[in-house]
Amino acid sequence: MSDVILKATNISKQYRLGLVSSGTLSHDLTRWWYKVRGKEDPFLKIGEANDRSTTGKSDYVWALQDINFEVNQGEVLGIIGKNGAGKSTLLKILSRVTSPTTGEIKTRGRIASLLEVGTGFHPEMTGRENIYLNGAILGMTKKEIQQKENEIIEFSGCQRYVDTPVKRYSSGMRVRLAFAVAAHLEPDILVIDEVLAVGDAEFQKKAVGKMQDISKGEGRTVLFVSHNMAAVKSLCTRAIVLEHGKIAFEGTVDKAVSFYLDKHSQNQDTGKKWDENNEDIPSGENIKLLSAFVISENEYDISCPTYIEFEYVLADAIENFNLSLVLSTSDNVPIFNSISPVINIEKGVHKTRLILPENFLNNSLYSVRILFVRNSKAILDIEDVLLWEAKEVMKRNIDWYGNIIGQIRPQLKWQFD
Amino acid sequence: MNTKNENWLYTISPKQKLIDFNFKEIWRYKDLMFLFVKRNVVTLYKQTILGPLWYFIQPLFTSVIFTLVFNNIANISTGDGIPSFLFNLAGITLWNYFKECLIGTSDTFRKNQNIFGKVYFPRVIMPISVVVSNLIKFGIQLLVFVCFYIYFIFFTNQATQVSIQNELFLLPLLVFFMGLIGLGLGMIISSMTTKYRDLSYLVTFGVQLLMYASAIMYPLDLIKEKVADGSIPKIAGVLIEYNPITIIIEAFRFITLGVGDFSFSKLIYVVAVSLLLFLMGLIIFNKTEKSFIDTV
Structure with a gap:
């Protein structure tokens, strides 16, 4: 068995619905009063499973409930689930943006996430300055960025614009630059959320190639969240299916994908x-x-x-x-x-x-x-x-996982001379 | 369970220590702090014609107005041989530093929710970088003050009583604690505004009020006189006198101009208050940073 690099036990996250108003103050005070007396938070006992489509009685929902999983060193774990199943919440907890309501995650390595690329870009600063700023926000030191600066600029394909303020960039260029910085991070655990949806075909190919390098070549651990079953199947080895904030299935990627598709077709x-x-x-x-x-x-x-x-x-x-x-x-x-x-x-x-x-x-x-x-x-x-x-279930024979345009996708005859 | 297996780098959990000031981690992110400082300084006056000149214009114009209104119209005396313009400029330079620190840090969470919502880094980097950027701004404004100081002493005969005191070496300490109070208060306010927005309205208006209670445009002696002759209630006099900002401002004017209230016991009081505020700010900030993204 390989080493466990990340271990999540009993992760739960409760959210309060509705507006924050004067009612919040009274709940806060109640919570504080329980805490002073050393009792458990009374609002943790209530709360319902997170099902978007049904109207609940409680103001509190569990976005995640009792999530337990382990990730081994060098493994690529896929996390799949419908919208609102709790994928993003789990990623937010993993990347320490918010803390869980209960439970804990233990990790042996640094976690970096590509939750949304381009965080902290300042429009008035040049591309080069933003590479430094963005890299530092993602946890790199100045020295690390200096070493990779040329590589990053080349990967982004924005050489000509690198000393121009980012506000003059096209949106595509901004994404390219941002992804280039993120792709050159070297964390022990990388969390990736739907990055395949950005950029044009050429860039997507680069991005997927880079991701495969990261996971296969460099032996880094990757958590990959996606709706794209074809991409999940070709990149991941194991997968978790989330449903209403709970783990509905955990196992090999093929079984997980078919479990997910089965559930999905019920409606x-x-x-x-x-x-x-x-x-x-x-x-x-x-x-x-x-x-x-x-x-x-x-x-x-x-x-x-x-x-x-x-x-x-x-x-x-x-x-x-x-x-x-x-x-x-x-x-x-x-x-x-x-x-x-x-x-x-x-x-x-x-x-x-x-x-x-x-x-x-x-x-x-x-x-x-x-x-x-x-x-x-x-x-x-x-x-x-x-x-x-x-559904597209089989692996594609090309290194590109974007949407194929059109209502249908007939395989037509091609002739090469 | 294998003991070797329990060797984790860090744990993400809802439990927390009261003061979680992980200095090692903050040190690792020092580059980020300097980049934020650079961003704040460089981008402030981008695409303005006068550019960094605004650093000078702001305090100068305020001083001119204050001199006109308070000294020429309202006849507040700043002391014989002390030019009122210089007196006002001294107060405003230091006050501006405090004000910018407080206002700049007080919306840390709200202003940065986009970044905070996506990546983790020690949140406290943000307010610290605001204070450091303002320190640079303060340095520039202090230079303006020094220029006028030299002008008044050598090129006019208005500054007959102005003299630098031996305690000038305390200047960095005064600036440090001024920043610490601003940072502490700012962190408290920024944490509270994540859930209750009411406070953010209070800040701009509260800062204005605080300025009048901080002996910026009048000497503290004047207040003492007015309390003695009964035209100001005693409680107001006490509030102004023991306002730590007043003490720092008065001390600053004492060491540079030679007028003002200065005592070591009061400075120790300031140190205690500012450390307390900073510690409180840190505790509240730590509590908030873990989950503010759900409530902001």
């Missing part, structure tokens, strides 16, 4: 079934829809085919019958409309499926509208019958 509408005798069954002239499903071999992974399947019953044979499916984004922008061949169909129960090939969809939420058509007239038209999120 979706990936399948529906109706009872034929029930009144609210979608029905039209001579037709009743029995079920609708999105089927995927692997968690709606975009690298395998996805099937959209409908089962319906016809009360009578229909001539000139066809299906028409509209795939839209979650905000109802149509992507395409696919029309089936026109056939003559018998009465009875039928199953029809549309095949979306592998490497066709993008990382996105999709919604389906289905129309059953006779003689070019819709006899049954259902909007939002299905809703699901397609």
Whole structure:
């Protein structure tokens, strides 16, 4: 077993909701009175799990509750979770910006975070001056920065502007300079939060390369927080899934990612079934829809085919019958409309499926509208019958993890001469 | 558990010592402090035409106005052979240092919540860097005072009674404790304003009031006279006399101009008060820095 470099025990963090007002004063006084008498803080006993969408009774919520984990030397630990699951709070505690309400974190090395790059840049100062200031804020000494100054400037690609005040920089240049400083930090433990979202493609490639160097080449410990499953999978070895402030899963990165995706797909509408005798069954002239499903071999992974399947019953044979499916984004922008061949169909129960090939969809939420058509007239038209999120799960074969632009991502044929 | 395994570098926990002044850590971040000082000094008058000249203009104009209002109109006497302009400039130079320290540190948390919310460094670096930057500013303004001092002594015949006292060597101490009071008060205020903003309104207005109670534009002797003839309530006289700022200002005027109230026992009192304020400030500041980001 390798050495434990960071150990968190029973970390909890409580937040007070609502406005800070005169009511706070009375709570403060109560808290102080309990403290004077040597009793436990009364407000720690109340508080609810942090679920953003439900209205709670208590003014206090636990952003984190009983978090325990260990990180070994040289390990890259991924932390994944939905918005509001407590990832940022955990990072804030790790980087000592705020202290936990209970519990403690012990560490054997210096922790530095790239929570948000460019902290403390002063617009009136030149790029070079800001490198020094920013480096010092992140914990470097003047000597360390001097040694790396040229390297940092080169990495940022802002050589021409380095003696110009930062207020004249484009926002992209500012980010590049800031990331360049942060990337040249040499802490024992590096905390990274979604840095992949910044910069253009060329810079992202540099950034990911640098991160891989840090974790693999230099054997540094990295805590990596991201929504980007593909990036997590290729950079991390182990991962933690946070859910409502608690650790829902801890294990190898592959298992953690599939656990997360499983949980994630619960809110979706990936399948529906109706009872034929029930009144609210979608029905039209001579037709009743029995079920609708999105089927995927692997968690709606975009690298395998996805099937959209409908089962319906016809009360009578229909001539000139066809299906028409509209795939839209979650905000109802149509992507395409696919029309089936026109056939003559018998009465009875039928199953029809549309095949979306592998490497066709993008990382996105999709919604389906289905129309059953006779003689070019819709006899049954259902909007939002299905809703699901397609996911990029497999590692990419390129060193870039940014978003691929577009509602779909078809793999088309390329010709090189 | 293996004992070797318990060899941790540091622990993040909600528990805290009363005074957590980790000097070693602050020393490690000394470069950061000097960079902050540089930032404060360099960027203050960027993109102004007069630039650093503002360092001179501010105290000069205030002194001129004070001389006009208090000495020429209100007929406050600063003593025979003591030019009122020089008297006012002395008070204002030192007072400005205190004021800037207090105001500059009193919004430490609020002004820096962006940085404090993202990275850790010993928070106390921030207020200390404010005090050090103001020290540089004070140095420049002291130079102005010295120039006028020389002018009045050698080129006019108004400064017949002005004389430097032997106690001039105490000057650095006076400045140090002035800064310490400003820092201590500023840290207390900055900690309290994170949760209750009310105090930040009080600061600008409170500083103004404090100036009138600190014998800046009048000699302390005048107050003593007025108390003796009953035109000022006794309590006000006591408050002004034992205000540590008054004591420092009077001592400063004594060692440079030769007028004013000066005693070692009062200076010891000032040392005690300023150390107490600084310690209190440090305790409250330490308590706040751990969790202020949740309440600010």
